[in-house]
Amino acid sequence: xxxxxxxxxxxxxxxxxxxxxxxxxxxxxxxxxxxxxxxxxxxxxxxxxxxxxxxxxxxxxxxxxxxxxxxxxxxxxxxxxxxxxxxxxxxxxxxxxxxxxxxxxxxxxxxxxxxxxxxxxxxxxxxxxxxxxxxxxxxxxxxxxxxxxxxxxxxxxxxxxxxxxxxxxxxxxxxxxxxxxxxxxxxxxxxxxxxxxxxxxxxxxxxxxxxxxxxxxxxxxxxxxxxxxxxxxxxxx
Amino acid sequence: xxxxxxxxxxxxxxxxxxxxxxxxxxxxxxxxxxxxxxxxxxxxxxxxxxxxxxxxxxxxxxxxxxxxxxxxxxxxxxxxxxxxxxxxxxxxxxxxxxxxxxxxxxxxxxxxxxxxxxxxxxxxxxxxxxxxxxxxxxxxxxxxxxxxxxxxxxxxxxxxxxxxxxxxxxxxxxxxxxxxxxxxxxxxxxxxxxxxxxxxxxxxxxxxxxxxxxxxxxxxxxxxxxxxxxxxxxxxxxxxxxxxxxxxxxxxxxxxxxxxxxxxxxxxxxxxxxxxxxxxxxxxxxxxxxxxxxxxxxxxxxxxxxxxxxxxxxxxxxxxxxxxxxxxxxxxxxxxxxxxxxxxxxxxxxxxxxxxxxxxxxxxxxxxxxxxxxxxxxxxxxxxxxxxxxxxxxxxxxxxxxxxxxx
Numbered sequence: 001x002x003x004x005x006x007x008x009x010x011x012x013x014x015x016x017x018x019x020x021x022x023x024x025x026x027x028x029x030x031x032x033x034x035x036x037x038x039x040x041x042x043x044x045x046x047x048x049x050x051x052x053x054x055x056x057x058x059x060x061x062x063x064x065x066x067x068x069x070x071x072x073x074x075x076x077x078x079x080x081x082x083x084x085x086x087x088x089x090x091x092x093x094x095x096x097x098x099x100x101x102x103x104x105x106x107x108x109x110x111x112x113x114x115x116x117x118x119x120x121x122x123x124x125x126x127x128x129x130x131x132x133x134x135x136x137x138x139x140x141x142x143x144x145x146x147x148x149x150x151x152x153x154x155x156x157x158x159x160x161x162x163x164x165x166x167x168x169x170x171x172x173x174x175x176x177x178x179x180x181x182x183x184x185x186x187x188x189x190x191x192x193x194x195x196x197x198x199x200x201x202x203x204x205x206x207x208x209x210x211x212x213x214x215x216x217x218x219x220x221x222x223x224x225x226x227x228x229x230x231x232x233x234x235x236x237x
Numbered sequence: 238x239x240x241x242x243x244x245x246x247x248x249x250x251x252x253x254x255x256x257x258x259x260x261x262x263x264x265x266x267x268x269x270x271x272x273x274x275x276x277x278x279x280x281x282x283x284x285x286x287x288x289x290x291x292x293x294x295x296x297x298x299x300x301x302x303x304x305x306x307x308x309x310x311x312x313x314x315x316x317x318x319x320x321x322x323x324x325x326x327x328x329x330x331x332x333x334x335x336x337x338x339x340x341x342x343x344x345x346x347x348x349x350x351x352x353x354x355x356x357x358x359x360x361x362x363x364x365x366x367x368x369x370x371x372x373x374x375x376x377x378x379x380x381x382x383x384x385x386x387x388x389x390x391x392x393x394x395x396x397x398x399x400x401x402x403x404x405x406x407x408x409x410x411x412x413x414x415x416x417x418x419x420x421x422x423x424x425x426x427x428x429x430x431x432x433x434x435x436x437x438x439x440x441x442x443x444x445x446x447x448x449x450x451x452x453x454x455x456x457x458x459x460x461x462x463x464x465x466x467x468x469x470x471x472x473x474x475x476x477x478x479x480x481x482x483x484x485x486x487x488x489x490x491x492x493x494x495x496x497x498x499x500x501x502x503x504x505x506x507x508x509x510x511x512x513x514x515x516x517x518x519x520x521x522x523x524x525x526x527x528x529x530x531x532x533x534x535x536x537x538x539x540x541x542x543x544x545x546x547x548x549x550x551x552x553x554x555x556x557x558x559x560x561x562x563x564x565x566x567x568x569x570x571x572x573x574x575x576x577x578x579x580x581x582x583x584x585x586x587x588x589x590x591x592x593x594x595x596x597x598x599x600x601x602x603x604x605x606x607x608x609x610x611x612x613x614x615x616x617x618x619x620x621x622x623x624x625x626x627x628x629x630x631x632x633x634x635x636x637x638x639x640x641x642x643x644x
Contacts, residue, residue: 046602081285081299102301105487105502134488137500141604202604209500212610216497217513219614220547223621224517227543228524230625235528236633 026160028187032057033169036189038068038153042197047132049199054125055118055153063158066118067174067186068151074109075146076130076199077102086129093117093178094128106133106144116151117178120158132201141205150194154186163187245353246339250332253360257328260370261321276324280372283323287312297472303480305407306465306473308374323372330376331369335360337383338564341534344390347568355564368557375554378408379561385414386534386565389421398450402457409478410558413522413540420530423447484550485511489595489609491551491588493617496610498549511549518547534565535631539624546620553588571630580623587612587619 035058043050055066072078077100086092097113118124135144154174156163163171163185176184264275286296286309296302296309314322335356342352359365369376381404388397401418404411423444465473487499494514501507521543529536541559545551567577594608 044600046598046600048600081281085281099300103486103488134499136502141606143602143604200602202598202602202606204496204499204606206500208607212500213497213506213510216494216610216614217510219617220493220514220517223617224521224547226621227521227624227628230628231521231524231528231539234628234631235524236531237528 026157026163028155028157028163032059032062033189036153036155036192038150038189038192038194040148040150040194040197042130042148042199043127047201049130049132050127051130051148051197052125052127053116053118053151054123055155056123060122063120064124064155065120065158066124067154067156068114068116068118069154069174070114070116070151072112072114072130072148073146074111074133075106075135075144075201076132076148077109077112078114078128078130082129087178092126092128093119094126095175095178095180102131104133106135106146109133115175115178132199135201135203137204137206137209139206141203141207143200144203146199146201148197148199150192150196153189153192155189156184156186246349249353249357249360250335253335253366254328254332256361257331257366257370260366261324261328264324264370265321275371277371277373279374280323283308283312283372283374284315284320287315287323291316295469295472297469297476303476304374305461305477306469307407307461308377323374324370327369327372327374327376330380331365332360334365334376334379334383334561337380337387338561341383341387341390341565342568344387345534345565345568351568355568358564358567359561362560364553364560365557368554373554375557378404378411379557381407382411382414382537383561385418386537389418389533394422394446394450395453398453399457401450402454403461405454405458406461409481410541410544413544414537416523416526417530417533417536417540418450419447420526421533421536422450424531486550489598489606491553491555491591491613491616492549493547493613494549495613496606499606514547514549518544521547532569532631532633534562535569538562538566539628542620542624546617546624566627566631569632570627571632572626576626576630580626583619584623587616591616 035056037056039054039056041052043052051070053068055068057064078094078096079102080096080100083092083094083096087094093116095115095117097115100112101109114128116126116128118126132146138144154172169190170188171185172188173183174186176182267273267275282299282302283304285299286302286304289298290296290306290309291313296306302309311326312323338359339352339356342355343349347355365376365379381400385397385400385404388394388400397418401411401414404414423446465477485498486495487502489495494510497510498507501510522540525536525539525543529539538559541562545555545558548555570577572580591609591612594603594605594612597603598605598609
């Protein structure tokens with residue numbers, strides 16, 4: 001069971017200068033950190049979309065691992081079984097913080113977190129399938145907008161379980177890999193300019209409730225009567 | 238004459254099998270190389286559940302697994318041998334359903350040649366071919382229902398009862414065949430001639446064949462039910478039966494009621510509307526059972542088509558439940574080929590008109606709920622017209638027998 005008790009259990013938060021430990025290659029230069037850019041887009045239309053994440057940095061020669069901590073609203077869901085298949089087929093690495101109901105409508109579902117691991121080789125990118133949930137009918141029909149905020153970006157140099165604090169960024173503990181067996185220190189990158197994305201999901205028009213109920217019931221009764229008459233006439237009683 | 242006919246039978250079934258095997262191969266290729274996958278999502282659900290049972294866990298730990306644990310067990314070679322085992326099993330069942338249809342048709346008095354033609358309607362029909370090669374388990378049920386009908390026709394009540402008990406265990410909807418089967422078994426001419434009124438009813442109800450059938454089918458069903466209930470508890474009951482009995486999906490599906498239930502979800506009217514839609518279904522099922530039980534395949538076909546058309550949830554797999562019985566009904570209709578093709582086209586157009594707005598809603602994000610609703614209602618009307626045409630053009634078996642006697 002993927003009950004992931006880990007996420008964002010920020011075990012300790014260390015600020016710049018709190019530790020004097022230094023082991024060489026596990027620190028980030030400020031200029032390098034300034035070069036980090038993250039983007040998030042949503043592709044496809046309708047209820048079945050892809051969230052496309054990309055993390056870029058200069059120079060690319062330095063291999064880093066990225067972890068996106070993404071809080072997603074109740075209006076969408078990710079399918080853990082589809083993610084498991086994609087992991088096998090394409091090496092997509094996504095963990096969910098809870099088992100999600102794949103069928104329930106938005107208003108009785110809850111928000112959830114996804115952890116997207118991006119590993120070298122470059123470019124650090126992933127397309128994660130996300131599905132829209134059915135929403136409650138609204139009085140004007142149309143579309144329901146589901147806003148998806150950008151994820152938090154965590155970085156650590158490849159082959160380093162701990163990151164040297166030496167910069168005014170926060171260190172957080174989060175799973176090292178998708179296997180979720182150990183925690184590593186990751187550097188949380190602030191100040192990234194990533195825009196939100198939004199999904200437009202069609203919703204039913206509740207102002208039509210009465211005509212829809214009336215016509216549906218009428219057609220259903222007429223069809224039943226039509227069939228009843230035929231069976232009554234032709235049946236062998 | 239006979240070898241040629243045997244060849245036809247053999248050829249037909251071989252061709253049907255080869256087509257399916259080629260499609261299995263194509264499916265493997267498409268799954269590996271294309272974005273849109275050939276294998277149905279349900280097949281992955283079955284395989285996941287199978288993996289769980291081989292690890293000694295409950296298959297219901299796989300969410301959306303809503304079938305009997307038997308299926309998960311049956312597909313355990315998917316884990317031990319090859320992922321494609323289940324599909325091959327479904328394909329074999331699909332072709333064996335053709336064999337059963339052929340035998341029932343010849344028992345119903347058709348020549349081998351004619352029986353082959355009607356069997357081809359199942360074996361070469363793209364719908365069952367697609368469904369079984371994509372990994373849906375509907376063929377298992379087709380084989381159970383058809384073999385129950387064959388055994389009943391051969392008066393092998395014990396075997397028929399075992400198969401029927403298993404059918405109801407596998408898919409609860411087959412319970413709608415209980416009344417026509419009971420009436421069919423207890424329909425004894427000597428009782429009709431000798432007794433009247435209450436005594437006839439009493440003797441009919443306690444006819445030894447009927448009692449045997451009811452007891453055996455009941456024991457098979459309850460035996461499996463209790464075994465799995467002991468093993469998997471409430472999950473088994475909930476997912477295999479209660480879910481299907483109470484299912485009311487607000488997401489778009491072929492049911493004429495889907496939009497109504499979506500708009501009234503959680504309102505106090507929901508219960509009343511549920512009842513209003515449930516009653517016509519029950520009344521029609523009772524009436525057709527009483528009207529046509531003497532011709533069991535026709536009765537089961539009509540019952541299934543009525544049940545599916547008026548159901549609160551309907552997906553395209555449900556169509557196979559009655560399509561496997563259609564070749565048994567067609568030879569007894571007065572329809573010309575032109576009329577038959579016309580009705581078939583109408584049915585496909587009905588589906589097409591639903592599929593187009595459903596595609597735009599799901600994959601393009603257009604708000605086409607009203608069109609889907611209209612298309613659902615139109616599909617119900619088309620289904621009713623097709624059923625009425627079948628009923629009106631049906632030649633009763635007694636009439637056929639009389640004609641034969643006169644000759």
